[in-house]
Amino acid sequence: MLPHTLKEKYAFVKYQKLIVVSLVIGFLAALLAISLKRITEYYEEILFHQSQHSSIYLIIFPFFGLSLIYILRQYLFRKKENKGIKEVFESTRTGKNLPSYKIPSHFVNGLITVIFGGSTGIEVSTVVSTAAIGSLAQEKEKIFRKYKTELICAGITAGITALFCSPFAGLLFAYEVVSKKANKVFLITNILAAIIAFAFVLVLKEKPLFAMNITQWHLNAMPYLVLLGVLCGLNSIYLTKCVFFFKAQFAKFSNHYYKILLGAAIISSILFVFPQLYGDGYHAMKDSILTANTLSLTLPHVMVLIGILLLKPIITSITLSAGGDGGVFAPSLFIGAFLGLFLAVFLNTYFDAGVIPINFMVIGMAAMLSASIHAPFTALFLVCGLINDYTLFVPILIISLIAKYSAKAIYPYTVYTLAPIKH
Numbered sequence: 001m002l003p004h005t006l007k008e009k010y011a012f013v014k015y016q017k018l019i020v021v022s023l024v025i026g027f028l029a030a031l032l033a034i035s036l037k038r039i040t041e042y043y044e045e046i047l048f049h050q051s052q053h054s055s056i057y058l059i060i061f062p063f064f065g066l067s068l069i070y071i072l073r074q075y076l077f078r079k080k081e082n083k084g085i086k087e088v089f090e091s092t093r094t095g096k097n098l099p100s101y102k103i104p105s106h107f108v109n110g111l112i113t114v115i116f117g118g119s120t121g122i123e124v125s126t127v128v129s130t131a132a133i134g135s136l137a138q139e140k141e142k143i144f145r146k147y148k149t150e151l152i153c154a155g156i157t158a159g160i161t162a163l164f165c166s167p168f169a170g171l172l173f174a175y176e177v178v179s180k181k182a183n184k185v186f187l188i189t190n191i192l193a194a195i196i197a198f199a200f201v202l203v204l205k206e207k208p209l210f211a212m213n214i215t216q217w218h219l220n221a222m223p224y225l226v227l228l229g230v231l232c233g234l235n236s237i238y239l240t241k242c243v244f245f246f247k248a249q250f251a252k253f254s255n256h257y258y259k260i261l262l263g264a265a266i267i268s269s270i271l272f273v274f275p276q277l278y279g280d281g282y283h284a285m286k287d288s289i290l291t292a293n294t295l296s297l298t299l300p301h302v303m304v305l306i307g308i309l310l311l312k313p314i315i316t317s318i319t320l321s322a323g324g325d326g327g328v329f330a331p332s333l334f335i336g337a338f339l340g341l342f343l344a345v346f347l348n349t350y351f352d353a354g355v356i357p358i359n360f361m362v363i364g365m366a367a368m369l370s371a372s373i374h375a376p377f378t379a380l381f382l383v384c385g386l387i388n389d390y391t392l393f394v395p396i397l398i399i400s401l402i403a404k405y406s407a408k409a410i411y412p413y414t415v416y417t418l419a420p421i422k423h
Contacts, residue, residue, distance in 0.1 A: 026193030029158035065116025121330025130159030166385025233406030236371035263322025340364025
């Protein structure tokens with residue numbers, strides 16, 4: 001009886017401590033995510049408008065941002081290059097801890113990358129920083145060591161929840177992309193972290209990133225939406241291959257200054273022609289959402305839309321290859337939105353399809369993200385959280401699944417997996 005009683009007491013204490021640490025992780029991760037989001041939005045808007053008043057800043061900003069990241073890495077962050085979300089995978093797979101300096105490293109570098117024009121987003125920087133919070137927590141108490149993956153995922157869940165105002169998106173990202181398995185401890189730690197993070201969002205009255213009014217969708221648009229899903233799958237492959245290709249090319253430079261100079265020169269050149277690609281691109285998406293349903297397809301519009309769809313994967317890949325911090329979250333949302341807009345306006349102009357462009361933008365965002373990271377349910381709840389509207393729940397789910405499996409059938413890799421080995 002005594003051993004049994006002791007075992008029950010140990011289990012009670014263990015779960016008690018897990019509950020407390022999950023709430024702490026959730027609070028700290030949400031605080032980090034919302035702080036990074038607000039600071040980035042504030043300074044990105046200022047610097048972007050500055051660059052529009054004087055084009056010289058489009059030359060200065062990318063070079064300054066990449067140089068500053070390199071200097072900070074050399075003298076403050078132990079000369080260790082950030083590898084993005086692969087650091088999280090390595091930690092959960094090998095048992096190696098995420099060092100605590102990864103919290104400020106990804107926070108600062110993600111911020112610098114985006115506000116100075118690097119064409120990526122803060123989402124992956126947030127994921128790694130919040131994962132490091134979870135990793136740090138499990139180091140502090142011996143009882144937590146066997147639950148390292150669960151606590152890392154709790155940090156990620158809270159971070160994504162806070163960024164996108166969606167606890168389901170946080171939970172599903174941690175499950176679909178990082179853990180790929182759910183046990184009792186995973187559910188306890190991650191649900192608690194999501195709850196505290198979402199409470200943080202409600203208390204601070206965080207607004208959805210894209211305010212839009214979705215009123216309806218029509219079943220007769222489904223064939224066109226299926227086409228959008230397939231196109232998103234193909235574009236996700238283009239994005240993934242661009243990232244692999246440019247990282248391989250930039251890796252050939254032994255001198256990091258060459259990477260910075262070349263990367264900054266290409267980024268600046270593209271931004272001169274397509275300022276919509278500055279930073280995370282959310283400013284361009286917000287502007288397009290306002291005019292989506294009234295947009296007519298003129299030749300200038302066609303040129304701009306084709307240009308940004310072709311160049312966004314390239315400028316994102318170069319940003320990452322030249323030392324910028326980030327990933328494919330924001331680029332996927334950006335590409336999906338403009339691909340959806342282009343397809344809808346094209347169909348309405350030339351085939352009198354009568355589809356709703358803003359619906360295609362929203363569904364395109366989810367489909368492209370789903371195809372890029374092979375996580376359709378994350379994409380579903382994340383995009384619904386972004387617009388704070390679930391009217392398009394069914395078509396988003398269907399098209400996200402189509403996009404994922406279209407991409408996977410042709411090219412089974414994502415930027416989160418290793419590139420195929422060429423023999």
